[in-house]
Amino acid sequence: MDVKSLNCPSCGGTFNAPFGTRSLYCPYCGTMINITYEPSEQKQAEGVRFTDNKTGIPLGTAVIPNGWSTSGTYAETRIDEITPFGTAVSSKSPDGTMAFSSRSGDHWYHFVLNGPLQLGFPRKQWKKYMDPKDYLLELGRQLVNTAITPVSYGPLDTQYNRNRNEEAAKLISRFEENAHIQLPNISCEMRLNNILCESMAMIGHYQQNGTVRTILVGADLFGLEEYDAAVIGVLNRKMTKGLQSLIGIGKKKNSDPAMLGAFGHGWEEGDEVDLVDWGSRRVYFATGPVEKEKEITQYFLTFAQTWKQDPALDQRLEQYHWQVRQQEQSQLQSVANYAIQSQQINAQRQREIFRTLSETSDIIMQGYNNRMASQDRISKNWTEAILGVNSYETTDGRTVQHSVVSDHVYQTNTGDTVGVSGTLPEVPQGWTELQKKD
DSSP states (O other): OOEEEEEOTTTOOEEEEETTOOEEEOTTTOOEEEOOOOGGGHHHHHOEEEEOTTTOOEEEEEOOOTTOEEEEEEEOOOOSSSOSSEEEEEEEOTTSSOEEEEEEOOEEEEEOOSSSOOOSSOGGGBOOOOOHHHHHHHHHHHHHSSOOEEEEEEEOOOHHHHTHHHHHHHHHHHHHHHHHHHOTTSOHHHHEEEEEEEEEEEEEEEEETTEEEEEEEEEEEEEEEESOGGGSOOHHHHHHHHHHHHHTOOOOOOOOGGGSOTTOHHHHTTOOOOEEEEEEEEEEEEEEEGGGHHHHHHHHHHHHHHOEEOHHHHHHHHHHHHHHHHHHHHHHHHHHHHHHHHTTOOHHHHHHHHHHHHHHHHHHHHHHHHHHHHHHHHHHHHHHHHHTEEEEEOTTSOEEEEETTOSEEEEOTTSOEEEESSOOSSOOTTOEEOOBOO
């Protein structure tokens, strides 16, 4: 990793920082220093290029240590209007003891529906809002598949965090746009209750094969609280609420405050919050021996600070969002026109519409479940590759992990598992050979 020589403007101390670092603390006096680069240094500061392993599609650039390997994956996810595709990149040290990675983030809704029909959002997209620290801890647990002891939390300097005001403005603009399309006479400022747009990271420790290792987890977090979930741009749900209003069902109910997480500030202020739209734009991981914690931490921070998604993917994302907005406007207008006409239809026609909506919801949920199953398999294989392990299922249904160097894994008659490199001359009586999990 190339370094840039710096002088602290406060104490005058001289030290080096990895190229691409945007900000750091002076090692002598602790002053926060923002680093700028000359035009001639920009290319060097951008780092290496990550591409998809199979297709070669450019995914982005980041500064990584010299000699480290790179890997990348591009996948068509299309889970919702925010994430039409996903990317994952990783880098590993030559000796395999340290690694860091990054992938597209997560997106969930937690909402209180006013009426009896729960259509539009697949149930797997509903999730109670988690405190950012709990979310980071959960991400880390998923990666290493064991308990983690948090050591410290702090802000994470990423491109997302440096543009947090712009990102927050995008969230608000989209909310107001949908609200005005659905209910043009409302005051959006009064309907939007709270907004979150920041990046933070955690350092923790965990046990692996009897040794203590360091893990770093970061996320570009976003969140939006809304008073009325009807403004969300999902056609089925909007149509459902419109029909409920026409036939007089689904009147406002008193919602349970316990359903909302720490982000549900509307309850604290006496206002009812119907929906929390939350998640992360991107997440970042790093792991290494605890004795190299300072080194892997600097690598992790430099990687997160310098990660930049390929411009072609940014353009594709913007184009996709524009198309979604156009479709929403057209769909919402059609729904509004249909609502006027629906006042004159009979009860039989209403039952036909409800049946059509239910079938559409089933199709949406089935497609989402299929995509999630595929993503779960990709995530499992990716995690095992980083940790250098394979998963096996014991005779009593437990999942255990052993190093990839083990050619055979056995379960003893006491229930313990043993990994063997090569082949045993004779398998002890009562031992059962375990098979790898798909």
